[in-house]
Amino acid sequence: MARIVFQNVTKVFMDRVTALDNFSLSVADGELFVLVGPSGCGKSTALRLVAGLEHPTAGAILADGKPLNDLTPQERNVAVVFQNYALYPHKTVRQNLDFPLKMMKLARPERRRRIEEAAALLGLRPLLNRRPRELSGGQQQRVAMGRAIVRQPIAFLMDEPLSNLDAKLRVDIRAQIAALQHRLGITTIYVTHDQVEALTLGDRVGVLQGGRLQQAARPEEIYDRPANVFVATFMGSPRMNVFRAVLEKTGRGELLLRSGHHGWPLPASCRRAGSLAEHIGRELLAGLRPEAFEQAAREPQPPSLEGTIRAREALGHEHIAYLDCSLELLSDASLARLRHGEDQAAPHVGDPDQPPPLIVRIPAGEAPDPGGRLSLRPHFEQLHLFGPDGEALPPG
């Protein structure tokens, strides 16, 4: 068990591709830390650096204060669970579990004891004499976990261990992994591209983008107080609505959020209200998650936001509605441009002729059919405000 620290780690592949850019992170002893980000963000590279399968271009990786840089994978005593499990196909489950123990030169009774223990823990007993290809995906996943556990390593490194499983199994095993990790208390770095997995599993979550750590915090904080527009829109599905807005001050000293022809007074409960004075008059980015809306009656007071339903997805207990409305919403493309910098061509996403829709969650049965009008009351206590550069405004 160990505390794992990345100190200003940079990894450049073939002098061209920067996978990690001055990456610093500290994972506490016994913690389950989830690294999440889109593909190509450098999360797997971070894991492979800890395992010793890659070498950092600059910076250091420490385990309990001791630098790992010069150690081979064999000397690090970390256990990796690979995405495709990498079980030895010619060995039985028992031999797969035994291999790391044999390499540690443990005595035969001790090896047998540890295999039995892990097999009991993971329900592998009836499978011990089978070969990997005779197992289902979920069983293979458990064997891969078992091979990591028997070692009693200083850390588990898991590289998208659930991505090859079907949705139902993924949820089951996700819970099992969390329970197992808390029971064993071994420091774990878990890499995934699935933000739901990150939020449900992690003691803390690190959001990675473009080789840079965007935010590392507890899941609730990541969701409730995202550090920038990238974290805000990446975490949460459907993603947060982001629109251009300006803060104004009324004659009575109230703060007003203006976007297009709308102007909404911000409630006193808006926790940022205290420190917003300096941003008055500036162009800002405002964010509201799809659940931050409530369907409003047209009477007695006029609704504060109206839209026409473009499309609708039924999820059973609720619907996701895509609305055309008069907010100046940012498209996926312009969000990407924001995070890559203006000079870089953003990946082209969506239909350029169609303005991005406002995405709203609505209880089932309340949503009109496409083409119908929907009246909404936004919950501004859940408003997120970002500067024009996409960074969250500092809290008051």
Next chain:
Amino acid sequence: MRPARTPPPVTVRRRRPVIAALNYALLVIAAAAFVSPIAFMVAGSLKPDERVLAEAGSWQAVWPREASLQNYRDVFDRVPFGRYFLNSVVITGTIVLGGLVVNSLAGYAFARLRWRGRDALLGVVLALMVLPLQSIAVPLFYEVTILGWRDTYTAQILPFVANASAVYLFYSFFLGLPRELEEAAWTDRAGMLRTFLEVVVPNAKPAFATVAVVLFLFFWGLFLWPLLVTIGPEVRPLPVAIAHFQTLPPLKWGDIMAFGVMMVTPVLVLFLVFQRWFVQGVAASGRKG
């Protein structure tokens, strides 16, 4: 690579019977063309000497009426066949076993290790693949003479243990193996050699079988080189021995056929035993590179 366990299902197509018959007729003719020399040899080895050529024009060429093993006895009486056979087994066996070890390690180094000059050397290996033995036979002969290795096993084994084609076949097969298996082994604390022996080799059986069969076939039948470097019967292998046997009066075709059958049998047996892996290995080597 995960070798295919089950062959793809054979698709049965209905054809018009005339075309089907023609197809089969063609196949039978082609098969006869390949099988008839072997059948002629086997039949000839079992007949009295004078009937071998006399019946060559009739169907009896491939059908011995009163089979006897007399010709086989003659071979052992006239020449030290056992010695020749042993020589071939020792020479070819050592080349195959040594070749598997040396070339697989070299192929692994090219496929997985990073070292200075690797790509340049891989180019050299590729170039060596197209170089026929005949073109280097004379300088090689000169070298062997200087070293005093003429008429030894060493001269017939050592130049051929390292083999560019075998290195390349291993190299391309190892490239196709999933890297995660080795990475898993390293993080499981297995060293380089341990990983190679315990994880890579067991998953590369088709490559080993292919190289073994190819090397065996080539060196079991190699004629020119042992003809150059051997003098007496002590280290003379079968191909040189059968050529020598033909020139040994009296000329008896039945005996030569018997010699031929005994020389070819190990090749056929080995091929039949390893056929399945062999085909897999050839298919796999074609996938990369």
